[in-house]
Amino acid sequence: MVLNPVISKLAGKLVVLASASPRRLEILRSAGLRFEVVPSWFKETLDKGLFKAPYEYAVETAKQKALEVARRMPFKHLKTPDIVIGADTIVTVDGMILEKPVDKHDAYRMLSSLSGKEHSVFTGVAIVLCHEKENEEVDYQLIDFYEETKVKFADLSEDMLWEYINSGEPMDKAGGYGIQALGGMLVEYVHGDFLNVVGFPLNHFCKQLDLIYNFCTSSLKSTSSRSDSLATSVPTQPPSSSQALLSHNSSSIPRPSSPCDSQRLHTQITPTASPAHKVKREDSESESSQTLVNSTSKHTDNRKVKLHDNATLPLVTRRGQVVEPTRGDLERISELMDGFKASKALFTASKLCLFDLLHSRPGLDAAQVAQEIKASAKGTECLLEACVSLGLLKSTEKACQKPVYENADLATDFLRSDASFSLHGYLQHCNETMWPLFSHLESAVQEGTSQREKAFSKHMLQAASTSSREGKLRFMKAMHNIAKITGKTIATAFDLSTYKSACDLGGCTGALAYEFTEAHPGLSVTVFDLPAVVELNEFFRPQHPDNRVSFVAGDFLKDELPKADLYILARILHDLPDEKVHILLSKIADACTAGCGLLLSEIFLDEDRRGPSRGLLQALSMSEGKQRSATEYSLLLKSHGFITAHIRHTDNLLDAMLCIKA
Numbered sequence: 201m202v203l204n205p206v207i208s209k210l211a212g213k214l215v216v217l218a219s220a221s222p223r224r225l226e227i228l229r230s231a232g233l234r235f236e237v238v239p240s241w242f243k244e245t246l247d248k249g250l251f252k253a254p255y256e257y258a259v260e261t262a263k264q265k266a267l268e269v270a271r272r273m274p275f276k277h278l279k280t281p282d283i284v285i286g287a288d289t290i291v292t293v294d295g296m297i298l299e300k301p302v303d304k305h306d307a308y309r310m311l312s313s314l315s316g317k318e319h320s321v322f323t324g325v326a327i328v329l330c331h332e333k334e335n336e337e338v339d340y341q342l343i344d345f346y347e348e349t350k351v352k353f354a355d356l357s358e359d360m361l362w363e364y365i366n367s368g369e370p371m372d373k374a375g376g377y378g379i380q381a382l383g384g385m386l387v388e389y390v391h392g393d394f395l396n397v398v399g400f401p402l403n404h405f406c407k408q409l410d411l412i413y414n415f416c417t418s419s420l421k422s423t424s425s426r427s428d429s430l431a432t433s434v435p436t437q438p439p440s441s442s443q444a445l446l447s448h449n450s451s452s453i454p455r456p457s458s459p460c461d462s463q464r465l466h467t468q469i470t471p472t473a474s475p476a477h478k479v480k481r482e483d484s485e486s487e488s489s490q491t492l493v494n495s496t497s498k499h500t501d502n503r504k505v506k507l508h509d510n511a512t513l514p515l516v517t518r519r520g521q522v523v524e525p526t527r528g529d530l531e532r533i534s535e536l537m538d539g540f541k542a543s544k545a546l547f548t549a550s551k552l553c554l555f556d557l558l559h560s561r562p563g564l565d566a567a568q569v570a571q572e573i574k575a576s577a578k579g580t581e582c583l584l585e586a587c588v589s590l591g592l593l594k595s596t597e598k599a600c601q602k603p604v605y606e607n608a609d610l611a612t613d614f615l616r617s618d619a620s621f622s623l624h625g626y627l628q629h630c631n632e633t634m635w636p637l638f639s640h641l642e643s644a645v646q647e648g649t650s651q652r653e654k655a656f657s658k659h660m661l662q663a664a665s666t667s668s669r670e671g672k673l674r675f676m677k678a679m680h681n682i683a684k685i686t687g688k689t690i691a692t693a694f695d696l697s698t699y700k701s702a703c704d705l706g707g708c709t710g711a712l713a714y715e716f717t718e719a720h721p722g723l724s725v726t727v728f729d730l731p732a733v734v735e736l737n738e739f740f741r742p743q744h745p746d747n748r749v750s751f752v753a754g755d756f757l758k759d760e761l762p763k764a765d766l767y768i769l770a771r772i773l774h775d776l777p778d779e780k781v782h783i784l785l786s787k788i789a790d791a792c793t794a795g796c797g798l799l800l801s802e803i804f805l806d807e808d809r810r811g812p813s814r815g816l817l818q819a820l821s822m823s824e825g826k827q828r829s830a831t832e833y834s835l836l837l838k839s840h841g842f843i844t845a846h847i848r849h850t851d852n853l854l855d856a857m858l859c860i861k862a
């Protein structure tokens with residue numbers, strides 16, 4: 201078909217890309233499209249066995265991704281997009297569908313199955329057109345399609361496979377490779393659209409837009425005199441299997457200006473005279489969908505409807521409309537309901553040193569693990585299986601033998617007590633201190649105060665509080681873990697070459713200070729913390745400590761601060777009540793001359809305070825402090841004479857801000 205200009209047709213529309221894929225973002229941005237990114241929460245867990253062909257699975261997943269965002273935005277973002285674009289890329293070989301590998305072994309399995317063979321890459325794309333009506337209800341119109349590209353891999357040696365896997369590139373890519381980067385080395389030929397392999401078939405997408413905005417508009421214009429009847433009549437043609445209209449509204453009659461000619465695009469526009477929300481997929485389903493539409497006005501909310509994957513789910517009401525809960529919604533709500541069970545399973549496995557055991561002795565079965573951790577056989581088996589389901593462990597079953605267990609990459613990297621980025625200490629802090637506190641959340645919310653007294657008996661309070669040696673060490677381990685994970689990101693967030701001396705206030709074990717000296721050869725760092733903390737530091741000394749890091753004992757609220765031309769405050773302010781924040785900032789301001797720096801590291805809340813959840817959930821622990829946005833921190837520091845020079849929102853657990861004393 202002849203392609204006409206299309207991207208400009210979307211100017212002025214709120215276009216949303218329902219994808220977290222950086223590749224899709226890049227492809228569409230390079231094409232000149234202006235859009236917002238709202239990653240979909242839809243979990244890619246559709247039962248592949250239910251689809252006749254692999255591309256149907258990709259198309260259905262793309263649809264569910266796009267629809268989840270289209271439905272969420274009016275509620276969560278308080279705006280209705282005009283167009284939502286969803287996509288899903290899969291690789292198929294020998295009848296198998298390969299998605300993103302879960303770990304290195306999975307990547308190996310995928311890549312070795314592709315070695316020396318031709319395979320297909322399918323990207324399913326869904327375009328959801330949202331029509332907001334005067335009564336704020338929304339009609340959704342869905343167009344979907346897929347593109348196939350054939351790719352042939354060279355024969356790959358074991359060394360080649362592992363070198364590529366160890367580059368880290370395979371992990372977030374379907375089939376475990378990225379053709380656009382190192383993975384290009386593996387490819388002998390490509391037949392078809394290259395960008396389709398990278399995650400988005402741009403050309404096919406533009407052709408669809410052309411159909412929607414050029415072909416249909418002119419067709420609509422030419423049929424404008426009959427547009428009403430077009431909109432309200434049930435089409436004479438059945439919908440194609442890959443294109444359907446979704447309607448959310450009982451009296452939903454699509455506006456005459458609906459961008460698509462139903463006849464030409466085979467998109468069904470149905471005057472739904474019932475509150476049912478319906479999804480039409482297959483021609484064979486037309487009848488049952490129609491029956492549903494015609495009959496639901498007689499039925500109440502608990503009626504069951506047929507979903508895309510043959511599951512049956514009850515109807516629910518939303519803003520007075522009856523809609524079907526999506527699988528994504530149900531998964532999300534179950535995740536929230538069961539989140540505490542997952543956390544406690546993780547804490548328990550960590551406390552029982554399960555991940556250390558399986559690191560040193562991979563391949564144990566449940567009975568052997570139970571014996572080693574001195575736990576019941578039944579309980580251990582349940583815990584092991586739960587950890588497998590959470591992606592923390594892997595199990596393998598050999599014929600007629602019991603399953604054996606080993607750590608998944610996540611456990612190897614973060615849950616072993618001796619991993620470089622271990623969270624073992626932080627998990628113990630969560631288990632021993634945060635868990636009891638959060639079990640009193642209801643009272644904390646009602647009273648607006650910390651529930652320490654209620655959460656811990658006198659004896660436990662001693663152990664949990666940082667006043668006991670045990671409590672202090674546990675707290676220090678937790679802080680050490682977080683500093684090790686976030687340290688490099690914070691230390692390298694800004695150019696600090698003008699500073700020669702820094703003071704990390706409340707710097708605990710010095711883990712952050714060592715990251716600063718490593719990143720900045722000309723910098724010395726003094727760690728300033730309470731005497732009892734400094735005393736326990738020997739437990740955390742690195743093997744080869746950098747002598748540019750020194751420790752000074754003192755109380756930053758009372759004692760004179762060590763002289764420095766850069767002060768570091770990491771995870772301090774959010775925990776202090778306002779009066780202590782002002783005392784501390786005044787003391788820093790007094791110690792600083794003009795040009796001195798103050799580097800602040802905290803979770804920065806979004807300016808509208810709608811996220812990130814990590815920060816808002818942390819606030820629920822009802823410490824004396826509060827969580828702030830970057831602007832709130834800037835204003836706070838400005839009131840003490842510090843001007844914000846740079847703000848860095850990182851992908852790590854903490855963000856950072858560099859301020860200069862005026």
Ligand SMILES: Cc1cn([C@H]2C[C@H](O)[C@@H](COP(=O)(O)OP(=O)(O)OP(=O)(O)O)O2)c(=O)[nH]c1=O
Pocket residue numbers: 218219220221222223224239240244265287288289290291300321372373374375377378379380383397398399
């Ligand atoms: C085969 C191949 C895939 N990929 C990528 C494209 C997709 O991002 C990813 C396939 O995973 P998808 O599940 O399609 O997408 P995603 O998880 O990255 O993002 P979202 O679900 O939020 O839309 O693999 C490449 O980058 N290069 C390749 O050569």
